Amino acid sequence: MGTGIMSQLLYTFPYPISGLEQLGWAFWWLNIVLFTLFTGMQLAQIVIFPKEALLMLHDPTQSLFVGAIPMGFATIVNGIVFFCVPRFGSPAVEAAWVTFWIDTGLSLISGWLVPYYMFVYHRHRMETMTSVWFFPMVPGVVTALSAAIVAKVVDSGRATQLLFTGYVLWGMTIPIAFIVIAIFFQRLMLHNLPAKESLVSCLLPMGPFGASSGALLSLGMVAMDVFNERTTPRADAALLSFGHSAAGVGLVAGLIFWGFGVWWLPMTASLLCSHWGSLPFNMGWWAFIFPMGIYCAATDTLAKLTGLQFFQVMGAMLTVAIFLGWVCIMGMTVVRAWQGHLFRAYSPSQPMVKVHAGSPEPSARNGTNGV
Template identity: 25%
Template sequence: MRSQTSRPHHASTSAPIVRVRRRLLLRELSNPRLVVSHISPNWFASVMGTGIVANAAATLPLIAPQLHAFASVVWVVATVLLLGLIAASAAHWVVHREVARSHHRHPVMVHFYGAPPLAILTIGAGALLFGPDIIGSDAALTVALVLWSIGTVLGLATAVIVPFLTFTSSSVTDQSAFGGWLMPVVPPLVSAAAGAPLIPFLPAGEARLTMLLACYAMFGLSMIATAVILPLIWGRLARHNIGNSAAVPTLWIVLGPLAQSITAAIVLGAVAPVAVSADLAEFLGFAGIIYGIPTLGFALLWTALAIAMTVHTARRGLPFSLTWWSFTFPVGNMVVALSVLAFATGSAVLEVMALLSFVALVGAWVLVAVRTFNGSVIHGTLFLAPPVTADAGKPTAPSAPAA
């Protein structure tokens, strides 16, 4: 009898092939819930960088009316982004409280607590510019006042708390200074500039005078602090060179207080007549121009240095991180400063400089926004854990791995 040899039935014995469908979004995250696991304060720089594009467009000489629709859309996008980040930050504090509480102990991350109030103030300033056409004049004024108040309180808090934490930290050395040190002291300066347009809406008399004096006091707070910090940054660069490539974009932050102070000096002088005597108002208006032009000179010097250092570093490799948003907000501040100076002086040269700077701003914003969207929404790598330490003398950028 012929033996019958059984043959394997491949269709019935082989393991079934399981096709895993790759996610279209958050591709690199093992679990979508990790989106809120490391929402750090520096994420709010994306709101700052987006909002300033809208605000800068509204101040441009000659073509501001033609850009109003574009700027309005960008402001709405920035507002939605702010609300989303506030919600994500709240979820982060609830679900990952220990990680959230560790940020203030990080020698680099702690300085970016200035970003949330800056983001709030940027959106609040835009509310007066774009809000009336979207939500009505009364609602827009209310939103602007509320956001200015919240941003100012938070900004004054960071201006005190963050330097205190720095002064009492054992990890700070003479090599630690970097552009981010300016972040916690800049919000009061933005409050000064953003508060000026609100003064005419206040009751005449003591309320307007108090607001004007408070804005000038916050102007002095930020600029004197900036005058203390700038030599530390310059000295570190001279003694220890540029340092960590990931932190190079933060050198552009220096432009922020310089340009914002020009804007504050000009706009406060412009609204002074509704709060003080005619003679004092005339002096304040003149003082704003006298301050603004020399400060612009140093701002342009630093712009040239920042460009040179960025190009020098890019040749060796400049990894993408959230610090790239430093290419947007400070440049936007320069656009606004050039625009208000051009209006105050009638200079056609400054008008052209403002327009060219705006083109550069939009280009930088598109680049950084696309890279951020790709690294966060598409791949999710920007939601991974930031570093927990910083190398002394070579500040590590507070961001996730490069996307």
Template identity: 25%
Template sequence: MVYVESTSPPKVSSLAKRIHGWSWQAFPIGMGTGAVYVTLSGLKAHSSALTTVETVFYFLNMSLFLLNTITLFVQAIVYPRQAWRLLNDPVKGIFVPLVVLSFATILIGTINYAVPPGHIMPEYIYGLFWVYVGFACLTCFPMLMIWFNKPHDLTHFTPAYAFLIFPMMLVGVVAFNVLKTISATDTRAVGVLVVGYFFQGVGFFMTFFYLCIYVIRIMTTGFLDGHQANGAFVACGPPGFTALALLKLGEHARNILPAHQLISPTAGEIWYATSVLAAIMLYGLAVFFFVFGILPYWFKLHKHLNEILGCWALTFPNVGWISTTRALGDVFNIKGFFYIHLVMAILMCATWTILFILTVTAFWKGLIFCSKDEDVLKDIIVDADEHEQVLHESKARTMV
């Protein structure tokens, strides 16, 4: 009797393929969810029912954040080669700092929905602010070292590369939200204000250099196409969020600087006035980049469901200039700004709904966050061989 050895590869469970295929590109989903309640929270007409809707999105965002962090942590333990591969990938690696941005949206949501009812004490928010600043620095600088250690082709440049700086740029936005919970007469307010301006300057000017390269790139190659077409909306983020941060930090500076008798008696008003002027100009730049991205978008985008994750760039980068629209309405008392903000908030909710349905569909079909059997097996076999080699060397040293 002849026995034929089976050559079929071993089966890999669907859970193993999901864990192995998970990536840092999952965090934009949570950030897009956070973009919904951040945008809705700025509506002029605000009811208790709307606050309830925002709170639901807030808890959904936290759930997505925990899901992503836990899955990536398990991946780092079970498949360390894949985890290291994602960190060093020139494309997927730029999404690593988005874990910090997701934390920022949760922190802002906590200030809006947990502090007013008394569930979280304001003292904890001050501590979380410094946690965020440290988290941003400890994430951005190592990833910048990894990314800049390799050459990059400028003909494939995308504004999404600026994600490496985004966490530091958002310190100003987090700062003005934290200042809502601190009295202007408190000495801690001065530190939060200065740090907010400092990192907002670092983040904006560094990302501005990226935007200059982006303009040069589309001058030489034309509009971004395929999955990179989504990256055009990332260009709205730096000027939009900086405009918002300048407006709001300037408002707080009006009270904080005089309260502590800093610089001059009129320093607060001067800071506020210059912040409004700079914010208007940056707001114009953000709107320009939005229009510049939306006009060719549908014709340049590849309508492939496996590229749906990139489409989440339609949400969170636009929050900055949309929220600035509402803030400018308050500054100049122009109702038109409030109507524009309302329309954009509705469009933001509609975009989130469409993207969420498409993302769930892509996940269900295994088009995203799912590795092939051979990729999982390859990492398992390599890790097993390395483990066996270590044991063999350990035994050899023991015998000697």
């Protein structure tokens, strides 16, 4: 996820710098290697230890990260459009079209399956809540953003399908995500900050803020291209009006959702800085990269649409900061993984049970929380 969004930010950097596109192309291939490696490891676990793999869905922490799979795959889909379509033409367009629908299916599975397990099998408490709760729902809006990106390189018929699919995915995702963010806000007010091990999760809401903004901005541009005076018959006045309205509403709503991040980012940064010396490094630190990367991508889109220097400067500054963060976190990840201090295998020791009101907490809670 973090490596994939980094490739996109390098490609869309608001100022022309020689070599950035090639660097983004290299990051995209690194992203494919990492995604293939870890997905292969997960599939191997499912094949070799099917019962243990199923029990992971019953773990109230590890199951939430199922959403990372479609979000990571979405960055590969976007990279096909950015890097492969200019190089390979029609075959790359077809690849982007097919992989988008695969990613859509993965997003729907995450958005429905994991909340079902949260409702039926998991036991959660307000005082232990983190913003990771909305992680299974967020892939839908990331896929909606991919719909707008893929729509720019396909024919108008397919673009129309992608456009409406993108809006539906946005509607399935963002309202639920903001409900969870509101609950998380209440949790911070009533029970103070999360444990230091999960404090970096406070930065995760930047993802929905940026993705909701970027998706509406990009889908609005697609609607304007698909339904205009040149492509839409005069008899279809409603669709013609929709194209203009979607672009205008997308810009206004995109600015509003971007504004959510303007409040959340300084607040979270101050919280993290006040505890920086005592924060233990773990895989949760990658929460710095992808949510901020999505927010930065929305900033770049605002810069493109408005032409305002403010958004261009903000986009450039965020890209540089995220790149430096990626280098530091990747370096620490490699070192800690080599030392054997980062990953732990999941090894449940008790059978899974359904959770009902008043029942004891399920044994899945006792599983390790390593990623």
